Amino acid sequence: MAQPLLPVEDARARILASLHTTPAETVPLSTAFGRVLAEEAIARRTQPPADLSAMDGYAVKAADVTSVPASLKVVGEAPAGGSYADELKSGEAIRIFTGAPLPRGADTIIIQEVTTRDGDTVTVAEAARKGQHVRTCGLDFRTGDAGMPPGRKLSPADIAFAAAMNLSTLSVHKRPVIAFFSTGDELVAPGTEPGPNQIVSANNDGLAALILEAGGIPLDLGIVPDDLEAIRKAADSAREADMLVTLGGASVGEHDLVREALAPLGLDVDFWKIAMRPGKPLMYGWLGKLPLLGLPGNPVSALVCAALFLKPAISRLQGGDSALHTTLARLGTALPANGPREDYMRAGFDHISDELPVATPAEIQDSSMLSVLSRAGCLVIRPPHASPAKAGEIVTVLPLRA
Template sequence: MAKQPLLPVEEARARILASLHTTPVESVSLADALGRVLAEEAIARRTQPPADLSAMDGYAVRAADVASVPVQLKVVGEAPAGSAYSEHLGKGEAVRIFTGAALPRGADAIVIQEDTERDGNTVTIKEAVKAGRHVRPCGLDFRTGDAGMSVGRRLSPADIAFAAAMNLPTLNVHKRPVIAFFSTGDELVPPGTEPGANQIISANNDGLAALIIEAGGIPLDLGIAPDQVGAIRDAAERAGAADMLITLGGASVGDHDLVQEALSPLGLDIDFWKIAMRPGKPLMYGSLDGKPMLGLPGNPVSALVCATLFLKPAIQRMQGGDSALHTSIARLGRDMPANNSREDYVRAGLDHVHDELPVATPFEVQDSSMLSTLADAGCLIVRAPGAEAAKAGTIVSVLPLRT
């Protein structure tokens, strides 16, 4: 393959996202809807409140009858929550009412219990109220036919409650994309295994599975393929009907980087290879017999940083959701040297300061083999290619890693 120039990060991400299609739509129960992305508007099936309701315990009155106080009114009935006073409220009358109960016909205000004094069937009103006081009008929240939630919304617990209130037992959402992945390398053994000579514990599969779940996808772990063309090919073929295939390692330039050799006969079509970024330069993207395929670096830190920048937005795009990377700003907590020609993603602690910008302090050692610093990082400081040296206190762009 002819050598390709290093691709800028933004162009790489744009090309990945442009190549993807949203997953099909399915109807799920509210119990299964958390974190899903709406594929169709959620339309209210009822009006809420369905009638004018009392917002307080007290007495339903006509505001005109209590414009001048104190005044005595005749208590003609009671309206507990879930029930109603069926008669029309007349002049000089009041109804004992409780929070959530429907206002009687003719009433237009509530006097709270603390502003009254009851004696048998007579209540003395001690505070004047205007029409509408302590009343939740019909349709205050929403009305039948209202579009309560729009397409592309990732559903939160409050959204689930909102859908339930709209009398929607199910919601139409995009299917979770299935992301198949496997690591490559003779040196890798799974966690819980005692490594032999020249072997290491594989951290990539479990870390990537967690990221896929966090992004809303379904992980399909195909395990570890040894550095053999046949084994790599067999692993890829087991991706089956997955929506995307991820390889971890084996896509660089060494003699044992066999992914391209193994998968070319299966229809591997490479869009780009190598990105102008650190960590994560040896990143590959294309398709395998029409299935989107992302080749992540084998180094665990590089793999997770690249997955954050490229795979997570891809999963969100496939679900019809927000695929943007939401960066913010912070003050630099330590001097930083000038950057080279690659966009740099620097692991840093992120300390929040009351009423001030957070402080991003880069870890002194940025070796890409160190998962401990990635686990401790609150953000990645994003440094443009060729960025000048920066002093502590400089405002920098950061990509938060924890919410």
């Protein structure tokens, strides 16, 4: 009995539910960008460490400038990186610069633009409230504060935040190693002159780039011929990886040998057909403890399926956000009714100021055309049996570029 086609969401949920996060490792802050936190980042200092001036001007007592103009005696200076040692008295002012600590007794900063200076006397033209232009101690964070939670993918701002918390290292999940190989006697590597009935393989390099983009470490096992023993040997060499991906050989043709080759090694198949286009022949299972994702051999189908299933899996493996971040757009062209499979249409993605972006599916959606996928900015997601859609209708899209 033929296996029914599995809905895309069900397939993705089953893959993600089966995966476990990689162990943690401690890395220098300088190499932590793009990694996923395994433990909370805890502040090791208070920031600011004292009440600081937020502006260039004069440190005063607010009570001395409630009525203006007010003339005060300038008794010292507090540069950034320095301080005024004595306590400020009533009727006095300290020349102060941005980032300098407030002198004892001062509670307000008067910006220099509203003052005039004559020797040791400064005249204040505008009244100020207590605490004006003062960055209070601990305004940003305090020692012991949890700065960032586990599961956070670290951005440049996060790295700067960790540095400000006086952290030189962070605990992050190890980047998952994703081993992969293509199958097919007809395939040759890029830069090779194909022989009769051969084609240049685009899958390995494209998939390696996607794995890097998702935060994984690609382990390219090359192109494997249509030979049972060769496929077994390639799979065996991936045993220490965090996931094995095969490209091709997971359909129903007589030369699709992956399942036949790996069955003696203990391959346990969860599912192998998805109700989607492109990419129906997609397999998922386990080779012992190693999760195995079988992508279609067609390069467009392989990359679309990798975006939908492999990228979320890599995020889950390293403890990050595994959700698909779709958005809304307006159709740039009318579309006919969809068939029984969820369709992922390669489309241009034009951003318009103050409006929803416009997604315009390519006129030809043939899954052999990598040029169309290369130009696409998003995938328009059409549910099974979707009704005809008019230009301007709102649709859900999956952006393909940052």
